[in-house]
Amino acid sequence: MTFVVQQTLLFAIPLMIVALAGVFAERSGIINLALEGIMIMGAFVGVYFVRLMQDFDVFLDAARMGNYWTLQGLELLAMLVAAVFGALFSLLLSFAAVNLKADQTIGGTALNLMAPALVLFLVRILANQNTLQMTQGDAASWFMIKKSTFGVDKNVQWGFLGETFLNKVYLATYICILVFVVLSVILYFTKFGLRLRACGENPQAADSLGINVYRMRYAGTTISGALAGMGGFVYALTATNCTANGDVAGFGFLALAVMIFGNWKPLNIALGALLFGLFKCIAAGYGSIDINGDGVFMLAEIGISSHLYRMLPYLITLIVLSFTSKKSRAPKAEGIPYDKGSR
Amino acid sequence: MQSEYIIEMLNIRKEFPGIVANDDITLQLKSGEIHALLGENGAGKSTLMSVLFGLYQPEQGVIKKNGEVVTINNPNDATALNIGMVHQHFKLIDVFTVLDNIILGAEDTRMGFLQKQEARKKVEELSRRYGLKVDLNAKVEDITVGMQQRVEILKMLYRDNEILIFDEPTAVLTPQEIDELMATMKGFAAEGKSILFITHKLNEIMAVADRCTVLRKGKYIGTVNIADTTKQELSNMMVGRPVQLQVEKKDANPGDTVLEVKGLTVPSKIHKNDAVKNVSFQVRSGEIVCIAGIDGNGQTELIHGLTGLEKTSGGTITLCGKDISRGSIRYRSETGMSHIPEDRHKHGLVLDFTLEQNMVLQSFQSSRFQKLGFIKNDAVRAYADTLIEQYDVRSGQGPVTIARSMSGGNQQKAIIAREMDRNKPLVVAVQPTRGLDVGAIEHIHKELVAQRDAGKAVLLVSLELDEVMNLSDRILVMYEGEIVGELDPKTTTVQELGLYMAGAKKAEGGK
Numbered sequence: 001m002t003f004v005v006q007q008t009l010l011f012a013i014p015l016m017i018v019a020l021a022g023v024f025a026e027r028s029g030i031i032n033l034a035l036e037g038i039m040i041m042g043a044f045v046g047v048y049f050v051r052l053m054q055d056f057d058v059f060l061d062a063a064r065m066g067n068y069w070t071l072q073g074l075e076l077l078a079m080l081v082a083a084v085f086g087a088l089f090s091l092l093l094s095f096a097a098v099n100l101k102a103d104q105t106i107g108g109t110a111l112n113l114m115a116p117a118l119v120l121f122l123v124r125i126l127a128n129q130n131t132l133q134m135t136q137g138d139a140a141s142w143f144m145i146k147k148s149t150f151g152v153d154k155n156v157q158w159g160f161l162g163e164t165f166l167n168k169v170y171l172a173t174y175i176c177i178l179v180f181v182v183l184s185v186i187l188y189f190t191k192f193g194l195r196l197r198a199c200g201e202n203p204q205a206a207d208s209l210g211i212n213v214y215r216m217r218y219a220g221t222t223i224s225g226a227l228a229g230m231g232g233f234v235y236a237l238t239a240t241n242c243t244a245n246g247d248v249a250g251f252g253f254l255a256l257a258v259m260i261f262g263n264w265k266p267l268n269i270a271l272g273a274l275l276f277g278l279f280k281c282i283a284a285g286y287g288s289i290d291i292n293g294d295g296v297f298m299l300a301e302i303g304i305s306s307h308l309y310r311m312l313p314y315l316i317t318l319i320v321l322s323f324t325s326k327k328s329r330a331p332k333a334e335g336i337p338y339d340k341g342s343r
Numbered sequence: 344m345q346s347e348y349i350i351e352m353l354n355i356r357k358e359f360p361g362i363v364a365n366d367d368i369t370l371q372l373k374s375g376e377i378h379a380l381l382g383e384n385g386a387g388k389s390t391l392m393s394v395l396f397g398l399y400q401p402e403q404g405v406i407k408k409n410g411e412v413v414t415i416n417n418p419n420d421a422t423a424l425n426i427g428m429v430h431q432h433f434k435l436i437d438v439f440t441v442l443d444n445i446i447l448g449a450e451d452t453r454m455g456f457l458q459k460q461e462a463r464k465k466v467e468e469l470s471r472r473y474g475l476k477v478d479l480n481a482k483v484e485d486i487t488v489g490m491q492q493r494v495e496i497l498k499m500l501y502r503d504n505e506i507l508i509f510d511e512p513t514a515v516l517t518p519q520e521i522d523e524l525m526a527t528m529k530g531f532a533a534e535g536k537s538i539l540f541i542t543h544k545l546n547e548i549m550a551v552a553d554r555c556t557v558l559r560k561g562k563y564i565g566t567v568n569i570a571d572t573t574k575q576e577l578s579n580m581m582v583g584r585p586v587q588l589q590v591e592k593k594d595a596n597p598g599d600t601v602l603e604v605k606g607l608t609v610p611s612k613i614h615k616n617d618a619v620k621n622v623s624f625q626v627r628s629g630e631i632v633c634i635a636g637i638d639g640n641g642q643t644e645l646i647h648g649l650t651g652l653e654k655t656s657g658g659t660i661t662l663c664g665k666d667i668s669r670g671s672i673r674y675r676s677e678t679g680m681s682h683i684p685e686d687r688h689k690h691g692l693v694l695d696f697t698l699e700q701n702m703v704l705q706s707f708q709s710s711r712f713q714k715l716g717f718i719k720n721d722a723v724r725a726y727a728d729t730l731i732e733q734y735d736v737r738s739g740q741g742p743v744t745i746a747r748s749m750s751g752g753n754q755q756k757a758i759i760a761r762e763m764d765r766n767k768p769l770v771v772a773v774q775p776t777r778g779l780d781v782g783a784i785e786h787i788h789k790e791l792v793a794q795r796d797a798g799k800a801v802l803l804v805s806l807e808l809d810e811v812m813n814l815s816d817r818i819l820v821m822y823e824g825e826i827v828g829e830l831d832p833k834t835t836t837v838q839e840l841g842l843y844m845a846g847a848k849k850a851e852g853g854k
Binding site for chain 2: 189190191192194195197198201202204205206207208209210211329332
């Protein structure tokens with residue numbers, strides 16, 4: 001069970017935070033199709049930042065001496081750097097969509113094409129191979145929170161909650177949840193959130209009330225870029241052992257699906273991401289899931305073809321979307337460039 | 344020195360590429376008056392108000408408040424000067440609650456968080472004081488148009504606006520709601536608020552306004568006291584020539600039955616009951632039959648059932664002797680039906696097509712306009728040019744104008760040109776003059792009468808009592824999906840018609 005929860009969160013958290021990234025852009029009226037590309041950039045920048053920092057003695061000593069809290073600080077810094085680069089990268093989309101009034105789908109697609117090519121190019125230059133890794137150690141040894149992080153012997157049993165949520169986890173997961181909650185609250189209970197949502201629904205109305213639609217759209221897209229960049233690094237850190245190779249396994253697009261499935265609402269998105277994460281977890285580890293701890297791997301022994309399990313996440317997405325998409329409702333003005341002059 | 348005027352717009356000039364929208368216009372609003380701004384579509388009313396509201400900057404001229412020159416660069420400046428506006432197309436967010444819509448842009452916050460309790464109290468207080476009933480927790484998409492307008496008015500009051508601009512506020516309202524709005528406006532004026540009322544409906548100006556400024560084609564024509572003027576004089580000023588407010592027509596000379604509807608039933612899309620219940624009537628050639636009634640009593644569904652836009656669940660429709668009850672929309676229209684739809688944007692035009700493409704929407708498949716599936720562009724252009732000439736459709740770039748950029752009156756003229764030129768025995772016209780100015784209305788009324796005199800059967804649906812009484816040869820009144828009475832406009836009165844429309848009176852036993 002611990003395995004299921006941890007694996008589910010592993011997939012669900014990046015999805016959730018990147019889907020929220022989509023929400024912030026679309027609620028302001030900009031379709032951010034570039035989530036995938038921004039994630040790829042974020043993953044690369046974050047990993048590269050970690051590599052650079054590994055040259056400094058302070059972090060090397062910390063890793064050697066087991067000074068884990070310094071390393072957690074490095075992880076947070078890397079997340080921040082990935083977020084900042086994601087935000088910068090998304091400015092390309094904002095500029096095209098807001099200032100040039102370009103087609104947002106095409107703008108997003110352009111970024112999606114550019115990001116993996118650029119990253120692969122840079123990775124080849126930097127590492128002379130197709131994958132950028134940490135110069136020494138790996139995500140588990142440097143950043144994972146384990147019993148030893150707390151100075152506890154690994155044979156001590158912590159019970160289900162402790163084992164699941166404190167052992168072999170990443171701080172990034174909890175930071176993401178915190179950021180998710182804070183931003184959801186901002187979206188619904190602050191002046192900024194109210195105005196942002198107004199710009200995605202009826203920019204003409206917002207403009208007539210003295211709200212600067214262009215600025216709000218820049219704000220929405222920039223937040224979106226920051227979240228997606230951070231989500232990209234979190235994915236790289238937790239799911240691919242802190243490596244970057246110009247690919248995030250389509251998580252940016254899955255996040256878009258989760259966003260639509262969640263009807264552009266944070267709570268539904270969190271649930272959708274967890275559901276998807278669960279199936280992804282089943283798909284990845286159906287052979288080693290032992291639900292009640294009796295040593296029987298039920299899913300593997302039940303006799304269902306392994307292909308079915310692997311299909312599950314996508315099958316479920318298809319089914320759920322086809323039933324819920326009728327009711328889901330996109331922000332009305334998304335994708336339409338706002339022109340002050342037209343009425 | 345205190346000025347007599349609260350707002351003055353002096354010698355305003357605003358140009359757009361190719362046209363001068365406002366040419367030396369002066370508008371002076373006294374404190375506590377209702378001042379009407381009258382003009383046809385395209386006369387420059389909206390531009391002038393946009394200048395006042397800070398959406399456009401004038402090339403020349405000054406704006407004064409209480410005698411002092413002010414600059415208004417954006418809506419925030421206008422709000423700071425206590426100027427508020429109810430736009431013709433409401434500026435509301437459909438998925439927000441009424442309260443959120445009212446506070447948007449003028450939110451109270453504490454540490455960045457919205458404080459809605461204070462706002463709610465203030466809005467409830469205003470709502471009570473002015474009798475503007477709204478449901479603060481409802482979403483805007485779920486409330487009626489009348490209530491949406493009350494939300495817009497509350498938005499202005501919430502911002503403590505003293506100068507209230509109403510841009511064509513009655514175009515979307517039912518007669519009852521219009522009466523309520525007029526009373527509300529008078530109440531505001533009595534309290535000392537100053538009101539600018541943009542309209543082209545003369546009855547409303549005569550009913551509420553103190554003074555009226557008339558614009559025509561971007562130019563200032565004059566300002567008159569309503570007490571010293573007449574409807575006829577105002578309409579002459581507006582159009583620039585004497586206008587017939589009364590439709591001139593000979594007696595009808597009905598011939599054969601063109602359309603026969605028997606027991607027609609149309610299910611409602613909104614509720615479980617039928618929107619049209621077992622309706623039967625006939626329309627003969629050479630007469631105008633008008634379906635009157637308050638909006639939402641099944642007229643829309645009846646026409647949709649008739650034209651094929653919605654499926655019927657019972658009854659037969661016979662057009663020119665052929666049963667078309669199950670026919671496709673094209674079959675029906677080919678069999679003999681011209682349709683001037685209620686919603687010209689949704690059903691009348693493809694807004695992002697050019698004028699010429701819209702002109703052949705119904706006939707592009709005929710061999711005249713296509714060969715082997717390719718459109719004959721020359722034939723289309725030539726045809727569009729004739730129609731534009733004949734029906735006086737005005738637009739920026741002639742046949743290649745995008746329909747969306749045309750004024751409402753000219754869009755309607757384009758639809759009428761297309762439908763009339765198809766020369767079908769039945770003309771179905773649904774609120775053909777909605778939102779149009781006097782000049783355009785006169786034109787459309789004349790056209791409908793001409794069609795009748797040419798032996799067409801005309802079925803007209805209208806919400807305007809004046810239009811019903813003036814134009815029709817027979818009136819059918821619809822109430823809650825049924826035809827509750829057939830009246831002769833020559834022998835009936837508006838009052839009697841009103842009683843039927845309100846469901847207070849019903850013809851016994853039907854026909």
